[in-house]
Amino acid sequence: MEYDLPVPCVFAVYRIIPMFWNLLLSFKKWNFLSANIWVGLKNYNMMIKDPVFWESFRNTVIYFAAGSPTAIIFAILMALLVNQNIRGRNTYRSIIFLPYPLTTVAIGIIWKWLYNEKVGLINYVLRSLGIIDKNIPFLDSFNWALPSVIITSIWQVVGFFMIIILTGLQSIPEQLYEAAELDGASPRKRFYYITLPLLKPSIFLCFIIGIINSFTMFDLVYVMTNGGPGHSTEILVSYIYKNAFTFSRIGYAAAITVFLFLFLLFITSIVNKFSGEEAGGVNYYE
Amino acid sequence: MKFKVNMVLKYLKNRFVITFLSIGLIIGIWSIYVQYNNDGIITGKVVDETGKGIPNATVIIVEELSGGIQEPLTTRTDGKGNFTFKDIDYIEFIISAKKSGYTASDKIRYHLYFKRENFKIPKPLVLKKGS
Amino acid sequence: MNRIHKKYFNNSGRNIFVHLVLILISFVMLVPLYWLVKTSLTGENIYIYPPSLIPKNPNLYNFVDVYYWIPFARYFLNSTIVSVIVVISNIIFNSMAGFALCRSFPGKKAIILVYLGSIMIPFQTTIIPAFLITKRLGLLNTHLGMALPLFSIIICIFVFKNSFEAIPSSLIDSARIDGLPDWKMIYKITLPLSKPAIATNVILSFLYSWNSFLWPLIIIRDRNMQTLPLGLSRFFSYFEQSSGQIYAFSILVVAPVILVFLLSQKSFIGSMLSGAVKG
Numbered sequence: 135m136e137y138d139l140p141v142p143c144v145f146a147v148y149r150i151i152p153m154f155w156n157l158l159l160s161f162k163k164w165n166f167l168s169a170n171i172w173v174g175l176k177n178y179n180m181m182i183k184d185p186v187f188w189e190s191f192r193n194t195v196i197y198f199a200a201g202s203p204t205a206i207i208f209a210i211l212m213a214l215l216v217n218q219n220i221r222g223r224n225t226y227r228s229i230i231f232l233p234y235p236l237t238t239v240a241i242g243i244i245w246k247w248l249y250n251e252k253v254g255l256i257n258y259v260l261r262s263l264g265i266i267d268k269n270i271p272f273l274d275s276f277n278w279a280l281p282s283v284i285i286t287s288i289w290q291v292v293g294f295f296m297i298i299i300l301t302g303l304q305s306i307p308e309q310l311y312e313a314a315e316l317d318g319a320s321p322r323k324r325f326y327y328i329t330l331p332l333l334k335p336s337i338f339l340c341f342i343i344g345i346i347n348s349f350t351m352f353d354l355v356y357v358m359t360n361g362g363p364g365h366s367t368e369i370l371v372s373y374i375y376k377n378a379f380t381f382s383r384i385g386y387a388a389a390i391t392v393f394l395f396l397f398l399l400f401i402t403s404i405v406n407k408f409s410g411e412e413a414g415g416v417n418y419y420e
Numbered sequence: 421m422k423f424k425v426n427m428v429l430k431y432l433k434n435r436f437v438i439t440f441l442s443i444g445l446i447i448g449i450w451s452i453y454v455q456y457n458n459d460g461i462i463t464g465k466v467v468d469e470t471g472k473g474i475p476n477a478t479v480i481i482v483e484e485l486s487g488g489i490q491e492p493l494t495t496r497t498d499g500k501g502n503f504t505f506k507d508i509d510y511i512e513f514i515i516s517a518k519k520s521g522y523t524a525s526d527k528i529r530y531h532l533y534f535k536r537e538n539f540k541i542p543k544p545l546v547l548k549k550g551s
Numbered sequence: 552m553n554r555i556h557k558k559y560f561n562n563s564g565r566n567i568f569v570h571l572v573l574i575l576i577s578f579v580m581l582v583p584l585y586w587l588v589k590t591s592l593t594g595e596n597i598y599i600y601p602p603s604l605i606p607k608n609p610n611l612y613n614f615v616d617v618y619y620w621i622p623f624a625r626y627f628l629n630s631t632i633v634s635v636i637v638v639i640s641n642i643i644f645n646s647m648a649g650f651a652l653c654r655s656f657p658g659k660k661a662i663i664l665v666y667l668g669s670i671m672i673p674f675q676t677t678i679i680p681a682f683l684i685t686k687r688l689g690l691l692n693t694h695l696g697m698a699l700p701l702f703s704i705i706i707c708i709f710v711f712k713n714s715f716e717a718i719p720s721s722l723i724d725s726a727r728i729d730g731l732p733d734w735k736m737i738y739k740i741t742l743p744l745s746k747p748a749i750a751t752n753v754i755l756s757f758l759y760s761w762n763s764f765l766w767p768l769i770i771i772r773d774r775n776m777q778t779l780p781l782g783l784s785r786f787f788s789y790f791e792q793s794s795g796q797i798y799a800f801s802i803l804v805v806a807p808v809i810l811v812f813l814l815s816q817k818s819f820i821g822s823m824l825s826g827a828v829k830g
Contacts, residue, residue, distance in 0.1 A: 152680035240801040
């Protein structure tokens with residue numbers, strides 16, 4: 135069918151050829167200007183010895199390991215709340231969802247202002263409540279910068295996770311609960327034995343989105359900290375960007391990209407295995 | 421014919437159409453307002469402490485910009501203490517007045533909503549007796 | 552029946568509790584946005600401690616400054632052009648591809664495999680070669696260059712496919728007997744019957760192109776070609792948090808998204824759900 139040709143062409147140009155080209159570049163040394171030299175595995179060797187690479191890898195994993203579960207737990211709680219038969223629940227859903235589609239650059243700017251050391255709202259509130267007695271320079275401190283950025287990304291994504299889980303909740307047949315209630319199962323038992331198992335596909339879908347997000351996020355870090363202070367909020371994508379387009383180390387950046395891609399593939403397939411390959415088993419296409 | 425009117429009405433009830441039409445309408449009204457008020461005329465009054473107009477005082481207007489020093493413009497007040505600047509295309513400016521025998525007035529900053537907006541300084545500039 | 556009634560009566564106390572918790576959550580979600588609006592309207596120095604909770608001397612001068620200090624109109628135009636290209640190309644290409652996938656033809660499996668494989672390759676892992684390709688094509692610093700990687704959102708192909716499959720085949724067959732060429736059939740019969748799928752396409756492609764940042768950051772060097780997020784981050788890196796204008800600018804960048812969201816809440820959320828596995 136000739137109608138199916140244009141789209142594969144776009145993907146060939148922008149996904150598939152680049153993937154292999156990227157692999158090729160990772161064996162080369164090149165800075166846009168110099169000659170293209172084949173250096174074999176030198177870039178990978180350099181990567182293994184590069185502490186900044188390991189730090190950004192560690193940060194990426196922390197983004198995922200700390201951010202996603204927290205967001206999912208909050209999302210489940212919120213989904214249970216807005217699934218109640220109460221007035222105005224659609225309004226609550228919309229409000230909680232609202233941050234997700236907003237331009238991430240703007241969100242970074244808003245939160246950087248909230249985190250401001252001198253006049254930021256967060257410092258002001260914490261100080262007024264007497265929780266802290268000295269303002270915290272959230273984004274300029276080695277200890278606080280990473281958690282601060284993670285909190286921002288949780289704030290942005292939690293509403294989306296909530297909607298995914300809500301869709302899962304609504305697909306659970308009501309009769310199951312009624313039957314369990316007749317059998318005298320307590321609400322807590324009903325949650326553990328009916329809700330949670332049947333929510334599994336939705337939760338795993340959130341996990342996979344969380345993984346992809348934390349391995350591909352860039353905007354927030356670029357605007358809020360640009361990887362600093364030091365490299366304490368550097369993540370793989372921002373490090374790739376810096377290497378390629380600031381330091382012009384194309385081959386090295388390509389090598390990190392290959393690593394990022396393989397690791398992402400590896401971890402998504404593990405999560406997929408755990409989920410019994412049914413992540414997103416609910417049909418969302420309707 | 422009736423069919424077409426119905427079609428138009430149906431489109432008008434669409435909330436997307438309503439929203440974008442009203443945004444367009446607001447922009448249109450604003451442009452018309454700007455068209456009729458963009459002569460760049462800034463007027464005001466210089467008074468003494470009793471509220472009486474001071475003739476022949478010097479009024480100085482400077483554009484406020486981030487970075488760079490701007491050339492000030494001056495004019496003089498008429499017999500009743502009124503002054504007029506013409507063709508001013510500042511968006512933010514500082515205005516003050518002085519006259520020998522008086523202490524110079526405060527420097528007051530004003531911000532306009534568009535360049536060349538016709539603007540009447542709301543508070544008169546006050547000169548105090550003595551130097 | 553009685554039981555259910557009783558249940559609801561007993562729940563009224565609990566409902567108040569649920570409302571309270573939800574109001575608290577909504578508060579947390581909205582406070583950053585309120586703070587943004589408040590700061591952009593504040594007339595005085597924004598570096599005053601303690602910060603006032605409501606804007607003092609509220610005015611719109613920050614928005615006026617955004618208009619005069621930076622080429623906001625130019626940024627807005629660039630963003631709009633890119634979004635329009637992306638939205639239109641998505642509807643055309645995805646509906647064509649979706650239409651084709653409804654039939655059987657040699658190599659169909661391979662093509663579906665290409666689609667599903669492409670979902671597994673995040674765009675961020677191909678930026679370097681994509682940059683080099685765009686450079687070779689001579690599309691650096693152009694609207695088309697910014698739009699090209701977003702020309703087709705894979706998941707939307709399947710959205711169209713599902714929607715087209717629901718159309719009774721008798722309708723398509725009779726049109727074919729009448730000798731209607733395929734492209735006319737897509738345009739005249741299947742597309743008008745798949746309005747929700749079109750809405751999903753429009754919303755997703757608009758959002759991705761409007762919010763896109765990393766790609767324009769890489770391929771745009773010319774100041775006149777910057778899109779809104781790019782202009783925003785550039786402005787931010789010059790002035791840091793020193794001025795209220797940056798917050799007015801941020802509002803203007805997110806306002807179209809909020810507008811589209813408020814106008815089409817249900818289909819908006821549905822679209823985001825179908826785009827959950829980003830293409």
